[in-house]
Amino acid sequence: MPSNSRDHDPENVTVRDASFHLFRNLGFDRIFGNPGSTELPMFRDFPSDFQYVLGLSECSVVAMADGYAQASGRAALVNLHSAAGVGHAMGSIFTAYRNATPLVITAGQQARSMLPFEPYLYSVQATELPKPYVKWSCEPARAQDVPLALARAYCTAMQYPRGPVLVSVPADDWDARTSLVQAREIDFTIRPSAASVASIADALRKSSRPAFVVGSEVDRNGAWHQMVRLAEQQNALVWVAPASSRCCFPENHPLFAGFLPRSREGIVSALQGSDLVVVIGAPLFTYHVEGSGPHASDSAAIFHVTDDPNSAAWCPIGTSVVASIRAAVEDILAKGEPTKRAMPTGRPAPQPVSTGGSAIDVAAMLQVIADNRPANSIIVEEAPSIRGDIQNHLPCVRPGSFFTASSGGLGYSLPASIGIAMARTDASVIALIGDGSSMYSIQAIWTAVEHGLPITFVIANNHGYAALKKFARVFGMDGALGSDLKGIDFVALAQGQGCGGERVFTSDALKQALATASKRNAPYLIEVVLT
Template identity: 60%
Template sequence: MNTSTTHGAGVQSAVTVRDAVIDLLRRLRITSVFANPGSTELPMFRDFPDDFRYVLGLQEAVVVGMADGYAQASGHAALVNLHSAAGVGNAMGNLFTAYKNQTPLIVTAGQQARSILPFDPFLSSNEATELPKPYVKWSIEPSRAADVPLALARAYHVAMQEPRGPVFVSIPVDDWDQPAHSVEPTQVSTEVRPDPHALQQLGAALDACRRPAFVVGASVDRAGAWEGVVALAERHHARVFVAPMSARCSFPENHRLFAGFLPAMREKIVAALAGHDVIVALGAPAFTYHVEGCGPHVPEGAALFQLTEDPSVAAWIPTGSSVVGNLRLGIADLLARPAPTSRELPLPRAARPRAAPTPLMSVAFALQTLAEVRDAADIVVEEAPSSRPVMQDYLPITKTGTFYTMASGGLGYGMPAAVGVALARPGERVIGLIGDGSSMYSIQALYSAARWNLPITFVILNNSRYAALQEFAPVFGFAKTDPVQGTDLPGLDFVALGAGMGCKGTRVADPALLKNVLTAALASREPAVVEVIVA
């Protein structure tokens, strides 16, 4: 059973709110604060303890993105400190992403002094607890200063309880020096074992079927169920697809049973799964769609099962059966069943042809080269939406905990998340694979990477446009030759931008030079920008 600690008001002599909060955070092993400073937050950081670190982001979206990457890579809640209403507003895009990523974040924000709140003062947040909704699991502004430590203790437990996610605590500026009591540890389970009867039905269907398919999503990797899913797929000779828009890698993409990536379109999902009589979605919604579709949600004659830790996802499954509970525990229980009768192995996925060098470098060649020079243990943090299908073909991810992207579709996550991942996994090489358009949403993250001298190589694929929008436009009636307003991005210089924030950089357009440039950047153990000019 996975547990977390806190709670229970102590009876010690009174200390300040600041003292009690710092003590609580230390007990919870939360000693990194991801923040952008503001006046209503300053008292929190007076006499800042030596065993804590303040990770500065130059914009609030960067702050939340860094904390998101850190929490995901560490598997533990991260603390965010934002300025009152304006700062929370700036952070909302990446707060939405953290919610979709199921990232446990404790987000605190300053509030004006309680004594002047009735007068609508400057820098106050009129409805502080409503501002971040609905993209936090819980939101509070404690009624009394003395209640702040307990509110943060509860916030921690709510954030860590599956399905995990961000929570929000608004703290008036004059609370920090008020008397409070320390918060002593308790334990709260954060995982729920799936119902044995429901798992029995799922297991029986798997045992009896002829041609099973698994559809894996981010929660497999998030829950530490990677090895269990591999073992279950091998036991049942099941083909394994990746769910649409999955934000983690949950199955080795070089495995004999790996079948590829499902698109976010109903008809194409049904076509890809055709011929399978039992389909089991593991740690993924069944299914995430991006455009309107019609017809059945699964192939005719197929039975659909879903194992998810999120009851809200289970509630809208369009057909079939859902089992709610922790993925790692559920997979372990399925593996504890007697081994089924062996069935024939499915045919392997066809290999992709190699990408050839061309005068104007293709994305496929760029990512194929990156795959050849990186170590399989290097961590890839990706935000290059138009290049993702090519990445899925030419940059296979083969190890658990080595791939992160945004589940929300919102931009501005990837660059700061790479910083957070590197802070959480010291000594490991991180590759930020970012599109040129995406990078400009949170380019300030380069400053934080340089400030902490992190081993991150930011590979920026520069095609001088918002390619994803141009390529998606025909779905909404554009002719292929029609211009799409606001989607061209000429004249950006990422080497210069990186240099201005302390990161060395190289621009490469010649395919013959790319391998050496990437090799040198990855070997440097310093933050670096590699701007790759692609078609």
């Protein structure tokens, strides 16, 4: 029978029972992992009320947990194998850090009695290995302190700005004796000061052409609807900050202005007509190319509202306010006054594109998806070379309806869609992935099959790393070495893992394939061969 700490003396239980007792009380009911030898004692008599979600690589495992945490709004529990497993997972840990995703990661370690001899599969500096992309890491000095370390790890992961944490646990710690640790209630809400709110409200009142710039923290913090009301109260245009990983504002709203570029000159140009810019839930100055000149127009006052003190510290100009995003937006909304200024003109609605013809290009592919996706669909995207086209032809108009990686790293979104589908059983998940991106984590499809998740994987096959080819122009290059991909059969890769699929070459065929996928209670892969 699975062990249960409630059947034992609370002052004399195993570290394993105390840990699962804590996990249970913190609301965890599953562990994402790829097990190794040093983790096996953790799972002895695995509790029947927990689910083990197996991924076939550590990088995919962390991305699945990231997607689950992002979509559920709760921390996710991850188990990795010693140094090798943490090393394999580092790309996704980096993304989780940039995504501000609360992950509690346990990592295996060799038995304490072996540590002086640097044994096989030993993590030499277990707490240093994941830095700087974890908020906190710990290998407890005593076995009996493991549950306390896990309790602190959870609180640290959930504190804004949220993020991953890691606890390294020697293999023999799990059978040691300890006491139960109770889950604690902590309110992490930080309200902005009355003076800061008054300053922003006063600046909005005096402004003739204000603009808001919103970022991922708006959606992550549940402030989406409040942000819409604030924009409407002020009749102010709303831009999406560079490299945002979530849908922060309805992209069909009359006040939606568009997406800011990741360049200094581009941001200044886009915001040129505004005399006040209020940035909420993102760094405004996320650059991808070297630039010069001012960070913003000299005529524009800048306010920056963020839950990340570090972001506030490096922000080069303006007045920063560190606070919980939902609380800040609510307070500014309550202090603000309906404006008499005229309604500004937002981004023109993109025109539908033709989906006829004997071949299919990017715009036509996105138009077909937009026309045929369910109303409750969630788009999980990792196709950086066509992101501008996605923003034009596949608009997102609901909170929690779009996810991608804010890190710029590849290999996140395909496995993340699995975690998102687990957390959002009320929605249809469409994973729109580039051909190059998909190969970083294609084995994650196996987990989708094992759990019977009805995800539609759309592989946009343009035969290479097209984003890299485009970016080569920044350096005055005509192309990029090693950016062509040919001869990969994505349908065969899916079928080899038990997932149905088909290859399409036309818009009509894609429409039919999407209809087929929507009727299946299982994952389905559609490879779209693009012109």
